Amino acid sequence: MSTEANGTAPAAGTNGHASEEQVQIIIVGAGFAGLACAIESKLKGHHVIVLEKFPELKVLGDIISFGANAGRIFMRWGLHDKFWPVCTHLRQFHLHTWKGDLIDNTVLKPRADGIYHYNGHRGELHKILIEHAIEMGIDLRFGQQVTEYWETDDAAGVVVNGERLTADVVVGADGVRSKAREKVLGYFDKPRPSGYAIYRAWFTAAGSGIEEDPLANYLVKDGDAFYGWIGKDVHFLCSSSKDGKEVSWVITHKDEADIEESWQFPGKMEDVLKIVEDWDPRCAAILSKAPSCVDWKLVYRDPLPTWLSRKARIALIGDAAHPFLPTSAQGASQAIEDAVTIAVNLKLAGKKDAQLALRAFETMRYKRVRDVQVTGEVNRDKWHNADEEAVKKDPDSVKIFNEEWIMEHDAERWAFEHYPEVAERIKQDGYKLPELEDGDKAKERVVQAREEYLARAM
Ligand SMILES: Cc1cc2nc3c(=O)[nH]c(=O)nc-3n(C[C@H](O)[C@H](O)[C@H](O)COP(=O)(O)OP(=O)(O)OC[C@H]3O[C@@H](n4cnc5c(N)ncnc54)[C@H](O)[C@@H]3O)c2cc1C
Structure with missing residues (x-):
C-alpha cells in the first residue's frame, strides 16, 4: 500500500508491504x-x-443479532467458541398482546445443519x-x-x-x-425521520431489583429467556443472557421528533414508562429495572x-x-x-x-x-x-x-x-x-x- 503523495506503486514483498500481485x-x-x-x-x-x-x-451498544447467513461465516473463521459463551441462548419466544394475553410460545430449535445464530x-x-x-x-x-x-x-x-x-x-x-x-x-x-424511535437498555440483573420482583423475575431465574408484547404502533422485546445474569430490552414506539440518529443519546425513564402505562404490568416491571436507557431515533434513507x-x-x-x-x-x-x-x-x-x-x-x-x-x-x-x-x-x-x-x-x-x-x-x-x-x-x-x-x- 503506497503512502506516497503521488500515488506511486507500492514496494513488493513482505513485512506488511503489498506484493505486486496483491489487490x-x-x-x-x-x-x-x-x-x-x-x-x-x-x-x-x-x-x-x-x-x-x-x-x-x-x-458500545447493546443487543445485536446475526442470523445463520452471518453465523456460517463466523463459524468458518473459527469464532464460535468465542462468540457463543457471550451470546443469548434462547430456547423459546413468548409473545403477548399489550394486555398480556399469550399469543404464542415459539420454540427456538437449533438448526439441523449446526449453523448458529448469534444474538449478544x-x-x-x-x-x-x-x-x-x-x-x-x-x-x-x-x-x-x-x-x-x-x-x-x-x-x-x-x-x-x-x-x-x-x-x-x-x-x-x-x-x-x-x-x-x-x-x-x-x-x-439527508435522512428522513421514520416516525419511530427505540428506547434501548442493557443492564446487570443483580442489584437491579429484577430478581426479587415476581412480575419480572421469570426473565432471569431459569437461564436465558425471551419475551415480547405487541400493541398499536408499539412493540416491546426483552431477553436475558449469560444464564440470566444480564438483561436487555428494546421498545419501539411512535416518535415524530426530527433529531439526529445516535447510539449514545440518553432517554428518560419516565418517557419509557408512559408508553406502557395501561399495558400488562409485567412490561413496566421489567422496563423500570434499567438504571438508564438510550433513545435511538430511527431514520429512513x-x-x-x-x-x-x-x-x-x-x-x-x-x-x-x-x-x-x-x-x-x-x-x-x-x-x-x-x-x-x-x-x-x-x-x-x-x-x-x-x-x-x-x-x-x-x-x-x-x-x-x-x-x-x-x-x-x-x-x-x-x-x-x-x-x-x-x-x-x-x-x-x-x-x-x-x-x-x-x-x-x-x-x-x-x-x-x-x-x-x-x-x-x-x-x-x-x-x-x-x-x-x-x-x-x-x-x-x-x-x-x-x-x-x-x-x-x-
Ligand atoms: C457506537 C455504535 C453502537 C451501535 N450499537 C448497536 C446496537 O446496539 N444494536 C445494533 O443492532 N446495532 C448497533 N449499531 C449498528 C450496527 O453496528 C450496524 O448496523 C451493523 O453492524 C453494520 O455495521 P457497519 O460496520 O456497516 O456500521 P457501523 O457499526 O456503524 O461502523 C462504522 C464504523 O466506521 C467508523 N467511521 C465512520 N466515519 C469514519 C471516518 N470518516 N473515518 C474513519 N472511520 C469512520 C465508525 O466510527 C464506525 O466504527 C451500532 C453502531 C455504532 C457505531
Missing part, C-alpha cells in the same frame, strides 16, 4: 462491515489497511472480532478519521490525518453517517441509486450503503454478506480487474439487500397493526420467521459460483446501474416468498 484495499471503518471485509480479504490473500476514527476500542451484546462481539483481526496481523489503525476520498482510472485512496493513502480500491464501511456515501453520490443524502463511485474503485458496504430497520434483524448480517462478496470477487478478478469485481459486487448484492430491507417494514407493520381478534384465531399471522431465503444464503459460496457469469455479462452487455424499483414491488416479492414458505411448512 490493495483501504477499508474505512472498523464496524462489523469493515472488520469482516478485512478478515475475509486477508484470508483471500489481499493486502488490507483498516482506518477507524475512534481512538481506541470501546464496548454488540460491543462484546465487536471486541472479539477486533481481537481476531489483530491476531491475524491485519493492519488496523485507530484514531484515523478519513476526510477525503479520491479515485483515478488506475487507483483510489483517501486522505486521513493529512496523509494521502493509495490503493487499488477503497471500501467505505463508515456506517450510517458515511462520508464515503457523499463521494459516491456526489451529494449529501431511500435506497441509494448506486453503491459505487464513478470509476468503480470506491464501494460502499454495510450501513453506509443500506441501513436496515431493526425489525429485519439483518442489518449486521447483510454487512457481513457484502464484505465477503467483495473479498471473493476481488480474488477472482485480480488486481487488473478490480473495477469489474466491484461492479459485479453491486450487481450481485443490490436486489437481495433491498428484499431483506423490506422484511423490516413487513415485520414492523405486522406487529404494529395486529388486530387482536384476528391474532387470537391465527397466531401465525404475527410470527416472525427466520426465512430460509435469507438464512440459507452462503455469501462466500454464492460469490465463487456466480462471479464468473456476472462478470462475463457485465463485460458483454456493459455495466448497468441497479434498477431502482418502488418499495411496493419489493414488498410484494417478500410477502410472496413468505407465503410460499408457509405453504411448504404446513
Whole structure:
C-alpha cells in the first residue's frame, strides 16, 4: 500500500508491504462491515489497511443479532467458541398482546445443519472480532478519521490525518453517517425521520431489583429467556443472557421528533414508562429495572441509486450503503454478506480487474439487500397493526420467521459460483446501474416468498 503523495506503486514483498500481485484495499471503518471485509480479504490473500476514527476500542451498544447467513461465516473463521459463551441462548419466544394475553410460545430449535445464530451484546462481539483481526496481523489503525476520498482510472485512496493513502480500491464501511456515501453520490443524502424511535437498555440483573420482583423475575431465574408484547404502533422485546445474569430490552414506539440518529443519546425513564402505562404490568416491571436507557431515533434513507463511485474503485458496504430497520434483524448480517462478496470477487478478478469485481459486487448484492430491507417494514407493520381478534384465531399471522431465503444464503459460496457469469455479462452487455424499483414491488416479492414458505411448512 503506497503512502506516497503521488500515488506511486507500492514496494513488493513482505513485512506488511503489498506484493505486486496483491489487490490493495483501504477499508474505512472498523464496524462489523469493515472488520469482516478485512478478515475475509486477508484470508483471500489481499493486502488490507483498516482506518477507524475512534481512538481506541470501546464496548458500545447493546443487543445485536446475526442470523445463520452471518453465523456460517463466523463459524468458518473459527469464532464460535468465542462468540457463543457471550451470546443469548434462547430456547423459546413468548409473545403477548399489550394486555398480556399469550399469543404464542415459539420454540427456538437449533438448526439441523449446526449453523448458529448469534444474538449478544454488540460491543462484546465487536471486541472479539477486533481481537481476531489483530491476531491475524491485519493492519488496523485507530484514531484515523478519513476526510477525503479520491479515485483515478488506475487507483483510489483517501486522505486521513493529512496523509494521502493509495490503493487499488477503497471500501467505505463508515456506517450510517458515511462520508464515503457523499463521494459516491456526489451529494449529501439527508435522512428522513421514520416516525419511530427505540428506547434501548442493557443492564446487570443483580442489584437491579429484577430478581426479587415476581412480575419480572421469570426473565432471569431459569437461564436465558425471551419475551415480547405487541400493541398499536408499539412493540416491546426483552431477553436475558449469560444464564440470566444480564438483561436487555428494546421498545419501539411512535416518535415524530426530527433529531439526529445516535447510539449514545440518553432517554428518560419516565418517557419509557408512559408508553406502557395501561399495558400488562409485567412490561413496566421489567422496563423500570434499567438504571438508564438510550433513545435511538430511527431514520429512513431511500435506497441509494448506486453503491459505487464513478470509476468503480470506491464501494460502499454495510450501513453506509443500506441501513436496515431493526425489525429485519439483518442489518449486521447483510454487512457481513457484502464484505465477503467483495473479498471473493476481488480474488477472482485480480488486481487488473478490480473495477469489474466491484461492479459485479453491486450487481450481485443490490436486489437481495433491498428484499431483506423490506422484511423490516413487513415485520414492523405486522406487529404494529395486529388486530387482536384476528391474532387470537391465527397466531401465525404475527410470527416472525427466520426465512430460509435469507438464512440459507452462503455469501462466500454464492460469490465463487456466480462471479464468473456476472462478470462475463457485465463485460458483454456493459455495466448497468441497479434498477431502482418502488418499495411496493419489493414488498410484494417478500410477502410472496413468505407465503410460499408457509405453504411448504404446513
Ligand atoms: C457506537 C455504535 C453502537 C451501535 N450499537 C448497536 C446496537 O446496539 N444494536 C445494533 O443492532 N446495532 C448497533 N449499531 C449498528 C450496527 O453496528 C450496524 O448496523 C451493523 O453492524 C453494520 O455495521 P457497519 O460496520 O456497516 O456500521 P457501523 O457499526 O456503524 O461502523 C462504522 C464504523 O466506521 C467508523 N467511521 C465512520 N466515519 C469514519 C471516518 N470518516 N473515518 C474513519 N472511520 C469512520 C465508525 O466510527 C464506525 O466504527 C451500532 C453502531 C455504532 C457505531
